[in-house]
Amino acid sequence: MAEPVHILITGGAGQVGLALQRVAWPDEVVIHAPDRAALDITDPAAVADAFARTPFKAVINAAAYTAVDKAETDRDAAFAVNATAPGLLAQAAADHGAAMLQVSTDYVFDGAKAEPYGEGDATGPLGVYGASKLAGEQAVLAAHPRATVLRTAWVLSPDRANFLKTMLRLAADRPALRVVGDQHGCPTSARDIAAAL
DSSP states (O other): OOOOEEEEEEEESSHHHHHTTSSSSOOTTEEEETTTTOOTTOOOHHHHHHHHHHHHEEEEEEEOOOOOHHHTTTTHHHIIIIIIIIHHHHHHHHHOOEEEEEEEEEGGOOOOOOSOOTTTTTTOSHHHHHEEEEEHHHHHHOOTTTEEEEEESEOSSSOOOHHHHHHHHHHHOOOOOOOOOOOOOOOHHHHHHHOOO
16 A cells, blocks of 8 residues: 555635545545644644644645735734745745645736736735735745745635625625626636646
8 A cells, every 4th residue: 555645735614625625636645624723824833733743745725814805904814824824834844845835816916917917927916915915925935945836816616605606696686786897807616726736
């Protein structure tokens, strides 16, 4: 029998985290997807303890503070989860020789570009949420230069609240909807993200 390959998935209760847990992993892969109570990723001691207990070969950080509007008034919480925690996880992964993948967002851009953004395009977040996610990307790459950052947009799944589910619910309850007309995006299936990883 092959030696177990331990993978840590943070944000296991979110759209991407749940989808990752449902992937048909090879038999030797052991998925660890602790909830916030079991692993506080903003606590350096808790992160160090998790790595001391389990020989993780990879970390997929799908945890995020995603309340975009609330982040404007809850900056410290957004930065703790989206910037500090990814840096802690990346440093622990680097120290233990584990691969690291950071799930990020298109909010690191200003949205002014008329065509799709590429990974080399200049960033320019417009709000606290985007700034916190960009700081997380930077912290991850500073701590673990071989890490991978995956920027997603408009993630959809049947499991959690998302834009599509909200619009469908509102359309069933109201005769007309008022939504912004100046936003463009590329909806991304959480299942497709998980399958690609």
